[in-house]
Amino acid sequence: MSHPQDEKPDEPNNGSEGIPAPEGAANLIDTDYVIGQDNITASPLGINVDLHGKVFTFSSIVILLFVILTLALQDQMEPIFNSMFSFLTTNLGWVFLLGANVFVVLALVLIFTPLGKVRIGGADATPDFGYAGWFSMLFAAGMGIGLMFYGVSEPLGHYGTAFGGISMGEDGLRTDWAPLGGAEGDQAGAIELGMSATIFHWGFHPWGAYAIVGLSLAIFAFNKGLPLTMRSIFYPILGERVWGWPGHVIDILAVFATLFGLTTSLGIGATQAAGGLNYLFGIPASDATLVLLILGITVVALGSIMLGVDKGVQRLSQLNMVLALLLLLFVILVGPTLLIATGVVENLIGYVTHLPALSMPFGREDANFSQGWTAFYWAWWIAWSPFVGMFIARVSRGRTVREFLISVLVVPTLASVVWMTAFGTTAIDQVVSSGITEVQDAALELQLFTMLEYLPLTAITSFVGITLVIVFFITSSDSGSLVIDSITAGGKVDAPKPQRIFWALIEGALAIALLLGGGLAALQTAALTTGLPFTLVLLVGCYAIVKGLMSEPRAS
Amino acid sequence: MYKKIMVPVDLAHIEVIEPALETVADLARHYDAEVCYVGVTSNTPSSVARTPEEFTRKLDAFAEKRSKVHGQPVSTHTIASPDPIADLDDELIKAIDDVGADLIVMPTHPPRHLDVIMPSHGGKIATHTKASVFLVRP
Numbered sequence: 001m002s003h004p005q006d007e008k009p010d011e012p013n014n015g016s017e018g019i020p021a022p023e024g025a026a027n028l029i030d031t032d033y034v035i036g037q038d039n040i041t042a043s044p045l046g047i048n049v050d051l052h053g054k055v056f057t058f059s060s061i062v063i064l065l066f067v068i069l070t071l072a073l074q075d076q077m078e079p080i081f082n083s084m085f086s087f088l089t090t091n092l093g094w095v096f097l098l099g100a101n102v103f104v105v106l107a108l109v110l111i112f113t114p115l116g117k118v119r120i121g122g123a124d125a126t127p128d129f130g131y132a133g134w135f136s137m138l139f140a141a142g143m144g145i146g147l148m149f150y151g152v153s154e155p156l157g158h159y160g161t162a163f164g165g166i167s168m169g170e171d172g173l174r175t176d177w178a179p180l181g182g183a184e185g186d187q188a189g190a191i192e193l194g195m196s197a198t199i200f201h202w203g204f205h206p207w208g209a210y211a212i213v214g215l216s217l218a219i220f221a222f223n224k225g226l227p228l229t230m231r232s233i234f235y236p237i238l239g240e241r242v243w244g245w246p247g248h249v250i251d252i253l254a255v256f257a258t259l260f261g262l263t264t265s266l267g268i269g270a271t272q273a274a275g276g277l278n279y280l281f282g283i284p285a286s287d288a289t290l291v292l293l294i295l296g297i298t299v300v301a302l303g304s305i306m307l308g309v310d311k312g313v314q315r316l317s318q319l320n321m322v323l324a325l326l327l328l329l330f331v332i333l334v335g336p337t338l339l340i341a342t343g344v345v346e347n348l349i350g351y352v353t354h355l356p357a358l359s360m361p362f363g364r365e366d367a368n369f370s371q372g373w374t375a376f377y378w379a380w381w382i383a384w385s386p387f388v389g390m391f392i393a394r395v396s397r398g399r400t401v402r403e404f405l406i407s408v409l410v411v412p413t414l415a416s417v418v419w420m421t422a423f424g425t426t427a428i429d430q431v432v433s434s435g436i437t438e439v440q441d442a443a444l445e446l447q448l449f450t451m452l453e454y455l456p457l458t459a460i461t462s463f464v465g466i467t468l469v470i471v472f473f474i475t476s477s478d479s480g481s482l483v484i485d486s487i488t489a490g491g492k493v494d495a496p497k498p499q500r501i502f503w504a505l506i507e508g509a510l511a512i513a514l515l516l517g518g519g520l521a522a523l524q525t526a527a528l529t530t531g532l533p534f535t536l537v538l539l540v541g542c543y544a545i546v547k548g549l550m551s552e553p554r555a556s
Numbered sequence: 557m558y559k560k561i562m563v564p565v566d567l568a569h570i571e572v573i574e575p576a577l578e579t580v581a582d583l584a585r586h587y588d589a590e591v592c593y594v595g596v597t598s599n600t601p602s603s604v605a606r607t608p609e610e611f612t613r614k615l616d617a618f619a620e621k622r623s624k625v626h627g628q629p630v631s632t633h634t635i636a637s638p639d640p641i642a643d644l645d646d647e648l649i650k651a652i653d654d655v656g657a658d659l660i661v662m663p664t665h666p667p668r669h670l671d672v673i674m675p676s677h678g679g680k681i682a683t684h685t686k687a688s689v690f691l692v693r694p
Contacts (some may be wrong), residue, residue, distance in 0.1 A: 225606035261646075306674075308642020394600065394638055472566075493598045494640045497674065 033274030037488050038243070051499065054248045059255040059488060060506070063490075065510050065546035077517045081525040086179040090367075097361035099535040100378045104208035106542050107409050110215075111471055115388045117554035120215075121222040127398035135397070136321035137314055139412060140478050142210060142388045143202065144320070144472035145269040147419055148465065152449040154201070155424025156431070156440055159194030163187065177368045178179070195424055196350040199375065200358045202416040203351060204409060206350035206381035212538065214391025216545040218396050218404070223552055227378070228393065229489020230254040230386055230537075237540065237549040250537060251487050254386040257511060257534040258487070260295075260384030260526040262480040265509040267523040268445075269473040270294050275445035276466040278494060280459070283299075291512050297470060298508035301477040305500045315478045320471045327464055328422055328463045334428035334435075334455050338400050343421045351417070376524055379531030382538065401549065426449045448481035558587045558688070562633075562657030564594045564648055564677075567604045567614055576663035576692040578667065580628035583690070590629045593619045593654045596647055599636045606634040631655070645680045651692040652685050 040053045060303040070077050110116055119125055161177040165184025169175040178555075179197040182187030216233040217547065226232035231247035236306050238246050270293050277293075304312035364370040396404055430436040430451065442450040452461045481503040482493075488503075489495035514522040562582050566571060577602035584591050597604065599613040612634040619630040633655050637643045652660060664678035682689040 221600050225601050228600040306642070310637035310641070310643055325564065398597070491600075493600050493638075494602060497641055 008028065021166070022527070031419050035329065038124045039492070046443055048491065050489055050495045052251070052488055055251045055255065055490070056488040058248070059252050059503075063259060063506060063510065065545035067506075067513040070513045070522070074517040077522065078477070085521060085525040085528060086270045087245045088379075088525075088532065092532060093371040094361040094536055095532065096220075096375045096378035096382070097359065097370065098207060099382070099539055100205045100540060101359050101361065103212045104204045106546075107208045107211045107215075107405050108204075110549075111405045111409075114554060115549040116400065116551075117550040118219070118223075118401045118549050120399050120404060121397035123553055124514040125222075125398040134494050135407075135411070137317040137475075137479075138388075138392055138408070140475050141391050142206070142316040142384070142412065142470060143416070144476060145265045145272075145469060147202070147324075147416075148448060148469050149272050149445065150198075150202075150270050151419060151423035151448065152427045152439065152451045153444045154198045155194050155420060156427045156447060157194075158197045159190050159424075159428050160194040160440060161432075164199075170461065171400065174365060174367060177372065178356065178366060179369045179373075182366075184237050191415070191428055191432075192346065192350045193354070194428070195347045195421065196354040197369070197373075198420050198424060199312045199347055199351045199417050200355065202420060203413045204355075205359070206384075207409050207412050209378075209381050209538065210386045210388045210392060212542060212545065214352045214392035214523060215401065215404060216541055216548065217393035219545065219548050219552070221403075222501075224398050224548065228390065228493060229487050229491035232491070233541045233544050233548075236544045241365050253530070253533055253537060255484055256489055257383040257530040258505065259478060260523075260530045261380060261385075261477060262382055262387060262507055263511045263514055264383070264497040264523040264527040265476055266294070266473060266507060267515050268537060269469050269476075269514060270511060270515065272445040273466055273469045273473070274296075275443065276449050276462060276469065279446055279449045280462050280466065283309040287516060290515055294508050294512050294515075297473050298477065298504060299479075301474045301504050301508075302501055304474055305478045305481055305504055306497065309479075309482065313475055314484075316471055316475045320468060320475065323464055323468050323471070324476055327461065327468065328419060329423045330457075330461060331426055331455070335422065336429045339426045339429055344366060344418055347421050348417055376528060379528040380524070383388075383527045383531040385538065386487070387480055387483045387532070389553075390486065391479060392553075416425055418436055423448070423451070426455075430454055477504055480507060558583070558589045558634075558659040560590045560592055560657045561587075561653065561659045561661055562592045562594055562597070562649075562655055562687075564614075564662050565618065566658070567595055567611070567618065568602075569596050570618075572694070573663045574625060575694060576661060577622065579690070579692050581622070581628075581660065583659070584628040587659075589659070590618075590626070591622065591626070592631045592633055592657060594633045594635065594639060594648065594651050596640050596644055597633045597689045598640045599638055608634060610665060611636075645677055645684070646686070648677070648681055649684045650685050657687055658690045659690065660685070661690045661692065667692055681692060 006542050037147055038052055038054070041050045068353060093227055103233045127298050161184070162179060164176060164178065165182045166174055167176045168177060170314055179193055183193050217228060220232040220235065221227045221228040224235070227253055231242050231250045234242050234247065234250060241247070274285045274289050274293055277283045277289070281288060304316060358374070392408060427439050427447070431440055436454055438451045440445055449462050452465060455461065483498045484503045485500045486493050486494060489499065514526060561584055563576070563578060580591060583589070593615060594614045595611060597608055598607060601607070605614055614633070615632045615634055619632045623630040633651055635647045635651060637647055660681065662678050662681070664676050676690065678691040683690065
């Protein structure tokens with residue numbers, strides 16, 4: 001339904017000031033749609049708002065209802081969440097696994113095709129940001145909290161289950177959580193399998209989903225001149241109908257996916273920060289602490305939102321990158337340095353070796369692992385993808401598709417490998433070499449701190465750990481608000497500030513509601529439930545992005 | 557007394573700034589000053605323009621139109637920002653030096669309680685520049 005014959009070449013560069021975009025040849029889509037034409041502008045109580053009437057109204061009402069229902073019916077909601085979680089992962093886990101494979105394969109293939117020469121922002125566009133500058137924001141947005149939470153607990157968990165081997169239930173189904181066939185009694189094999197499985201969850205697949213969403217948004221906004229919102233990707237398929245209800249539905253789904261993906265991370269972050277505070281200072285890790293923590297962090301996030309991307313999110317992300325790097329270097333140096341160094345190479349090889357088996361969507365014998373871990377992760381990453389994708393898109397003008405894919409897919413994957421290897425190897429080494437079992441026995445959210453206890457300078461490193469979790473929480477919350485605000489304002493990035501504040505408050509409220517009304521299970525179910533329709537949306541988007549790229553001129 | 561008057565304009569809400577534009581015309585004629593219209597746009601497609609290039613063209617056209625009204629020389633300055641809402645004040649303060657303006661005329665709203673958390677752009681700029689600032693109330 002696209003109208004290639006209507007597309008006109010870019011108007012000539014008139015040499016005036018401002019960001020040159022699109023520079024040189026690009027294919028602007030010729031549409032009569034004016035960004036913000038369906039928006040409602042008003043100023044209730046002296047506060048200006050500028051919102052997409054349908055997308056904002058529908059998504060905010062549903063979310064508010066959800067928060068109220070979950071808080072009011074806490075006991076009734078928890079079993080519902082639990083049964084939905086197991087239904088979705090058991091019966092539809094393959095959709096996530098298959099979808100994520102498609103994204104990775106497409107992203108990898110695009111690197112090697114001539115389409116990789118297309119430049120984001122027009123054939124002559126030059127990059128706005130240096131690699132180092134946006135990488136910290138990209139990484140903070142993409143994984144942040146998760147790396148803190150799972151860096152120790154996941155390698156250790158998979159190692160443990162793999163070492164324990166396979167156990168069969170009476171119904172002939174496996175009751176163990178080991179990845180693939182496990183490695184019963186084989187210590188080296190269990191370590192290799194455990195690390196490979198962890199890296200698998202933090203490697204190409206999440207970044208593949210981010211890359212696809214980010215690339216399509218960037219191409220359709222910077223090269224085609226459409227608003228920076230999810231629906232624009234579907235222009236080649238839906239044509240002008242994309243500005244009507246089909247487009248509204250896509251944007252509303254993107255809002256839900258972002259919100260629930262985000263609150264899952266926020267919930268995990270709050271749980272870990274509360275656990276850490278309890279561990280370090282003896283503050284009781286009660287519901288009240290969690291609520292106070294989320295409220296406090298939301299207030300700081302509001303301050304950061306008022307400062308904007310440049311002075312708020314970016315500075316906090318850079319602070320976090322420095323802290324994370326210091327913590328990483330510390331663990332590498334005082335931990336089993338040699339093991340970690342050789343481990344990076346071994347784990348990379350192990351990851352590639354096990355990749356086909358681990359990513360197989362059908363005929364899996366390790367149902368617990370592939371459904372409970374992999375499918376959940378994929379749903380979570382996909383739910384995150386509009387958020388991270390939009391963020392990456394905004395800073396990637398001037399890069400070629402090939403450069404973009406290599407730096408979004410390959411570089412972060414390598415960073416994940418190093419991070420997971422450092423934290424995972426140190427923790428596993430404590431278990432196998434020193435016989436320390438406290439880390440393994442600790443609650444998930446405490447494993448990082450328990451591991452740090454067996455390294456020097458515990459007080460400092462644990463404090464850095466808690467700070468990292470909290471600051472990642474803040475950057476996620478405020479960059480998430482920016483993205484949701486942009487979607488609900490019809491693609492405007494210059495809508496009034498109070499709207500961002502509204503979404504930051506909603507995120508806090510949602511995280512509290514879900515934690516009280518069912519804990520992490522509720523959060524994870526919410527991410528799964530919204531991740532599912534969004535996987536289908538993205539699969540269709542894969543076709544649109546190829547079509548969009550085909551109509552672009554290629555850089556020489 | 558004044559040689560160059562800088563006027564931040566919001567091309568999306570031109571009707572709101574009408575009173576300020578009239579003040580600018582009178583002042584420019586009185587001091588025989590050049591008027592520099594400054595626009596801040598996002599570097600993503602917006603309601604005014606789908607590219608910063610297009611934005612600059614629209615700003616130029618707007619300045620030409622105003623030049624016919626007041627007969628003084630005009631110039632324009634486009635600022636593209638990834639987060640125009642949050643960075644507006646800083647970008648405008650920087651633009652004052654970039655364009656070398658000695659008087660800034662801009663519209664503002666009457667004082668209100670909300671200013672404590674979200675200060676008006678005009679007020680903020682006035683406290684951060686050595687140039688004179690003329691805030692026009694609606």
